[in-house]
Amino acid sequence: MAGRKPRTTMTGRVTMQDVAAQAGTSMISVSRVFRSGGQVSPALRARIEAAAAKLGYVPDRAASALASARSMNVAVLIPSITNTVFVEMLAGIDEVLSPHGYQMIMATTLYSAAEELRLLRGLLAFRPDGVLLTGIDHQPATLQLLQSQALPAVHMMELNGQPGAYSVGFSQEQGGAAIARHFLARGYRKLGFVAAQLDPRTIARGAGFRQAVREAGEAAPYELMVPERSSVGLGAKLLQEALAARPALDALFFCNDDLAQGALFQAQRLGLAVPGRLAIAGFNDLPASAWTSPALTSVATPREQVGRRAAAMLLELMAGREPPTRCEDLGFTLNVRESS
Amino acid sequence: MAGRKPRTTMTGRVTMQDVAAQAGTSMISVSRVFRSGGQVSPALRARIEAAAAKLGYVPDRAASALASARSMNVAVLIPSITNTVFVEMLAGIDEVLSPHGYQMIMATTLYSAAEELRLLRGLLAFRPDGVLLTGIDHQPATLQLLQSQALPAVHMMELNGQPGAYSVGFSQEQGGAAIARHFLARGYRKLGFVAAQLDPRTIARGAGFRQAVREAGEAAPYELMVPERSSVGLGAKLLQEALAARPALDALFFCNDDLAQGALFQAQRLGLAVPGRLAIAGFNDLPASAWTSPALTSVATPREQVGRRAAAMLLELMAGREPPTRCEDLGFTLNVRESS
DNA sequence: TGTGTCGCTGCTAGCGCTAACATCTGGCTT
DNA sequence: AAGCCAGATGTTAGCGCTAGCAGCGACACA
Numbered sequence: 001m002a003g004r005k006p007r008t009t010m011t012g013r014v015t016m017q018d019v020a021a022q023a024g025t026s027m028i029s030v031s032r033v034f035r036s037g038g039q040v041s042p043a044l045r046a047r048i049e050a051a052a053a054k055l056g057y058v059p060d061r062a063a064s065a066l067a068s069a070r071s072m073n074v075a076v077l078i079p080s081i082t083n084t085v086f087v088e089m090l091a092g093i094d095e096v097l098s099p100h101g102y103q104m105i106m107a108t109t110l111y112s113a114a115e116e117l118r119l120l121r122g123l124l125a126f127r128p129d130g131v132l133l134t135g136i137d138h139q140p141a142t143l144q145l146l147q148s149q150a151l152p153a154v155h156m157m158e159l160n161g162q163p164g165a166y167s168v169g170f171s172q173e174q175g176g177a178a179i180a181r182h183f184l185a186r187g188y189r190k191l192g193f194v195a196a197q198l199d200p201r202t203i204a205r206g207a208g209f210r211q212a213v214r215e216a217g218e219a220a221p222y223e224l225m226v227p228e229r230s231s232v233g234l235g236a237k238l239l240q241e242a243l244a245a246r247p248a249l250d251a252l253f254f255c256n257d258d259l260a261q262g263a264l265f266q267a268q269r270l271g272l273a274v275p276g277r278l279a280i281a282g283f284n285d286l287p288a289s290a291w292t293s294p295a296l297t298s299v300a301t302p303r304e305q306v307g308r309r310a311a312a313m314l315l316e317l318m319a320g321r322e323p324p325t326r327c328e329d330l331g332f333t334l335n336v337r338e339s340s
Numbered sequence: 341m342a343g344r345k346p347r348t349t350m351t352g353r354v355t356m357q358d359v360a361a362q363a364g365t366s367m368i369s370v371s372r373v374f375r376s377g378g379q380v381s382p383a384l385r386a387r388i389e390a391a392a393a394k395l396g397y398v399p400d401r402a403a404s405a406l407a408s409a410r411s412m413n414v415a416v417l418i419p420s421i422t423n424t425v426f427v428e429m430l431a432g433i434d435e436v437l438s439p440h441g442y443q444m445i446m447a448t449t450l451y452s453a454a455e456e457l458r459l460l461r462g463l464l465a466f467r468p469d470g471v472l473l474t475g476i477d478h479q480p481a482t483l484q485l486l487q488s489q490a491l492p493a494v495h496m497m498e499l500n501g502q503p504g505a506y507s508v509g510f511s512q513e514q515g516g517a518a519i520a521r522h523f524l525a526r527g528y529r530k531l532g533f534v535a536a537q538l539d540p541r542t543i544a545r546g547a548g549f550r551q552a553v554r555e556a557g558e559a560a561p562y563e564l565m566v567p568e569r570s571s572v573g574l575g576a577k578l579l580q581e582a583l584a585a586r587p588a589l590d591a592l593f594f595c596n597d598d599l600a601q602g603a604l605f606q607a608q609r610l611g612l613a614v615p616g617r618l619a620i621a622g623f624n625d626l627p628a629s630a631w632t633s634p635a636l637t638s639v640a641t642p643r644e645q646v647g648r649r650a651a652a653m654l655l656e657l658m659a660g661r662e663p664p665t666r667c668e669d670l671g672f673t674l675n676v677r678e679s680s
Numbered sequence: 681t682g683t684g685t686c687g688c689t690g691c692t693a694g695c696g697c698t699a700a701c702a703t704c705t706g707g708c709t710t
Numbered sequence: 711a712a713g714c715c716a717g718a719t720g721t722t723a724g725c726g727c728t729a730g731c732a733g734c735g736a737c738a739c740a
Contacts (some may be wrong), residue, residue, distance in 0.1 A: 013728060026690050031728060039688055048360065056488060061465040062402040062411065063726035066695045081431055082679040087421055094421075094448075103445065103466075108434075126443075148396060232628040261628060268633040288572040288601060288628070293608040355696060366720050371698060379718055406725045461688035 009245075016054045023051035034059050035291065061103075074102050074314065075123035077133045079111045079199060085256075085284050085303050086134065089156060090308025092180060093132060100315060102129070109134075111199045117142045124149065130314045136160040137200040152317035156310045157303070159327055166317065168310040168328040172201045175299040176208030177189060178334045179253045179281050182297070184216050186340060187209050188251035188279055192222040194263075195255035196230035202255045205283055209253055221253075222246045230255070235262020240270075250278060251340065257282035257289050257298055264292055264339060279340040285333075294338030302330045352501050354395045355576060362391035374399050389463045401443075405467060411541030414442050414654065415463035416472045419451045425596075425624050425643050426474065429496060432647025433472060441520055442469070449474075451539045457482045464489065470654045476500040476507065477540045492657035494650045497643070498541060499667055506657065508650040508668040512541045515639040518674045519593045519621050522637070524556050526593035526680060528619055532562040534603075535595035536570035545623055548591055561593075562586045565576035568645060570595070575602020580610075583618075590618060591680065597622035597629050597638055604679060625673075634678030642670045 018033075025044060032040050033048045040048075051057075065071040074097055078086040094104055108121040113226055114141045117139045120131070126144070131146060132155040142213050146153045153166065160167035176193075193209050195202050206223065213221050224242050228234060235258060242249060254260035260282025267274045274280055274294055282289060285300035309328055316323040356374075365384060372380050373388045380388070391397075414437055418426040426587045434444055445466050447459040457479045460471070464485070471486060471493040486493045493506065494625040500507035516533075520620045523531055533549050535542050546563065553561050564582050568574060575598060582589060594600035600622025614620055614634055622629060625640035649668055656663040 013726090015727080026726075027726090028690060029688090032689090035728080041688065044689085056485075058461065058464045058489075060406075060467060060726055062405040062467060064696090064728070065402040066400075066406055067726075067728040069695075069728095081427055081434075082424070084422070084424075087427060092352050103462075104444070105443065120441075121398065124398045127400060127402060145396075149398075176703085224651055232631045236631055258628075262631050265628075265631045265633045288598075288605075291572045291576055291605045293605045353696090357696080367696090368698075368721085369719065372719090381718060384719080399695055403725090404698070406727085407696075407698040409725075411700095472697080 014057045016059070017056045018055055018082045019048065019052045020053055023047045033212070039191075046131070059194055059283075060117060069127075071127040071129055072102050073105050073126045073128045074130045074132060074311075075118055075120070075128040076104050076106045077109055077119060077123075077125065078106065078134050079109050081106075081108045084286055085301065089134075089303040089307035092304040094307075095194050095313045096308050096311035096315070102315075111197065112138045113137060113142070117145070120145060130154075132156060132310055132314060135200055136162075136165070145171050154310045154314045154315060154317070156306050158204070161327065166313055166323065166326050168306050168313060168330065170203035170301065170306075170332050171208075173208030173211070175283060175301070175332050176205035176210075176253070176331070177212035178299060179283075179297075180209045180212035180221075181216070181282070182336060182340065183251040183253070183279060184213070184218065184281065186251075188340075189218060190222075190246070190250045191218070191256070192224065192242055192246065192249045192252045194235075194252055194259060195225045195243055196228050196259060198225055198232055205255050222249060230258050231263035232258050232265070235259035235264075236266035236269075237262075239263035239266045251275075252278065252280055254280065254282050257284045257286040257296065260296055260298065260339075261286075261292060262291065264294070264296060275338070275340050281340050285335055290335070290337065292339075297337045297340040298335055300333040300335050302332065305330055326337050354397045356397070356399070358395055359392045362395055363387045409467075411467040411469055412442050412473060413445050413466045413468045414470045414651075415460065415466065415468040416444050416446045417449055417456055417459060417463075418446065418474050419449050421446075423449045424626055425641065429474075429643040429647035432644035433651045434647075436648050436651035436655070437530060442655075451537065453477060453479045453482070457485070460485060462632065464472055464482060470494075470658045472496060472650055472654060475540055476502075476505070492654055494654045494657070496646050496650045498544070499669055501667065506653055506663065506666050508646050508653060508670065510542075510641065510646075510670050510672050511548075512544035513548030515623060515641070515672050516545035516550075516593070517552035518672070519637075520549045520552035520561075521556070521675060522560065522592040522621070522674060522680065523593070523619060524553070526591075526619065528680075529558060530562075530586070530588050530590040531558070532564065532582055532586065532589045532592045533565075533595070534575075534582055534599060536568050536574055536578070536599060537595075538565055538567050547594055561674070568596050572598050572602035572605070575599035575604075576606035576609075577602075579603035579606045591615075592618065592620055594620065596620050597624045597626040597636065600636055600638065600679075601626075601628065601632060604634070604636060607621045615678070615680050619656045621680050625675055630675070630677065632679075637677045637680040638675055640671065640673040640675050646672055 016027050016030045020029045030048050033045055105123055109116040131151050133155050134157055136155050136158045155167040157169040159169050193206050195206055260280055263280055271280055281297040283299045285298040289298050290298040313323045356367045356370045357620040359370045370388050373385055413614050445463055449456040473495050474497055476495050476498045493505040497509045499509050533546050535546055598621055603620055612618055622636050622638040629636040629638050653663045
């Protein structure tokens with residue numbers, strides 16, 4: 001009983017042809033069962049499913065993509081995979097896309113628009129049916145490429161006012177401004193903004209903060225901005241640098257919660273009372289921020305929902321429909337806690 | 341001058357055929373330029389590259405995969421994408437695979453072996469050239485599936501003693517045991533183990549901890565284990581539960597740093613001196629753990645290196661070579677800090 | 681009984697690319 | 711000067727699947 005393996009092709013791979021033969025039908029019916037499941041009688045469908053299960057058939061997306069011109073892939077570009085914010089956004093995207101049979105193909109740009117273009121070219125080889133991009137700052141060639149391929153694309157995390165662009169996010173400027181107004185309302189006057197990883201969103205937060213301070217007629221805030229990758233340890237270091245430069249500072253806005261947490265820990269280590277001597281606020285509201293002691297004031301950003309809504313919008317575009325909105329503002333929440 | 345668009349096919353897509361025509365050569369030479377770059381004269385290569393650039397040609401991986409039986413995809417299964425540990429592992433994997441032209445196709449199992457099997461079936465439709473799995477606990481069908489497809493596979497994060505299995509990781513038991521011995525050496529005697537998210541690695545850490553306590557001839561540790569997803573907030577809650585149940589506890593090992601950080605913050609809030617009244621230790625050594633105040637004692641795990649080495653091992657297997665080791669132990673480091 | 685309709689099923693012709701062979705060129709040996 | 715090799719280039723035949731249409735039987739109606 002040699003050669004009893006349920007295989008026909010040379011390669012040893014179970015193909016749709018094999019399933020069709022096993023079920024006594026034609027390939028196209030097998031295809032129909034595995035696709036949207038159009039016109040197949042229940043009896044034939046059952047026979048085909050049994051045959052596929054028996055042979056251990058696994059469909060081939062590459063062949064399907066080639067024949068149908070639909071890859072069921074979605075290319076996703078995020079700046080960093082070690083940043084919780086983008087990872088939670090990814091989780092939101094996947095939650096919406098995978099039930100529809102789409103697979104995310106992901107790449108990380110390391111906050112570089114040039115790298116983004118390079119990676120997009122690579123991902124295009126997967127013939128994605130749509131693209132999700134982070135932010136609204138891209139190289140012109142990136143947008144040209146998407147346009148020339150007539151690829152649906154949605155920008156995430158920021159709002160894109162450009163006509164013809166689709167975006168889901170919130171206003172980074174407004175987030176920064178909210179912190180400034182909060183500090184001022186609490187009576188702080190010697191404000192500072194500390195930032196690392198100077199990507200466009202970080203810059204926008206700082207701009208919003210500065211602008212709100214100016215609009216309130218107060219002295220321009222002290223600013224400490226370094227290009228290094230942001231981390232908890234860097235936050236500790238930057239707190240000391242800021243205080244060394246401006247000992248009178250009484251409220252510091254850190255461009256994200258990693259820095260702010262590091263500053264909080266360092267303040268504790270230095271014996272600086274927070275918020276008594278110095279108020280501290282962050283951005284993004286990471287899960288730990290509600291639990292530090294003192295708990296951290298932060299702008300909560302709806303990144304998981306950004307992912308979900310952007311995916312939903314892309315789904316519409318890929319189906320050839322126009323989504324209800326082109327520019328979906330999901331807002332943010334200022335969570336005032338003990339640190340300010 | 342209508343129809344001047346550099347396109348030939350009906351679909352409006354620039355194909356290899358178009359590039360060949362533009363360069364005045366045949367498809368196969370274009371193919372050779374875009375593949376490993378075999379036998380093509382510098383002159384022809386330059387002509388083809390110019391033609392491809394001019395037309396904006398993007399190769400099609402689906403077609404390539406179909407024709408060559410090599411997809412250049414690697415399937416990666418991780419339990420969770422919101423857990424830093426696995427994300428850093430992913431970063432390590434990508435760092436090694438992408439320079440070789442491989443693309444990661446990823447899915448998250450949510451710590452379920454059944455879900456893992458389901459997802460693997462889905463990923464197999466990409467005809468991956470190799471598979472990376474997290475942990476060594478899988479459904480029998482998962483292993484059968486991999487074997488029947490003759491797919492190279494490497495298990496990450498734990499050591500797999502089974503013959504024929506490839507793994508890169510470290511001993512979770514030994515990690516737990518190291519904490520136990522450290523506590524005992526410091527003079528703590530009322531030990532406890534607190535865990536959430538009871539995946540196999542968590543269980544193994546607890547087992548190692550318990551075993552080491554037993555071997556030292558001390559009283560069995562108090563254990564508090566809950567199935568909930570682990571988080572900083574849960575750590576705070578579990579600290580209180582543990583102390584309510586056993587007020588005399590003097591040293592607690594939390595199965596990961598999220599829980600341990602939450603406990604640390606809560607201890608501070610409750611006015612419990614750490615390590616004076618209670619020692620706290622975690623596992624994984626997340627970046628923030630070195631900066632909390634007091635800094636957290638933790639077992640540093642080489643997850644990024646696990647990713648890199650597992651990817652390197654898989655690369656060997658995919659090239660048809662046998663890697664130097666089948667079971668690569670990367671060890672861990674006990675970082676003793678202020679909290680114990 | 682003829683005709684129209686409808687739901688199901690099958691056939692044919694590729695999708696864009698590459699493996700494996702076939703062919704061609706030019707320089708080098710004898 | 712003929713022969714020969716090696717590297718460069720081209721030809722052919724699919725890889726596994728699906729779009730688009732054609733075929734086919736069953737049923738309702740006149």
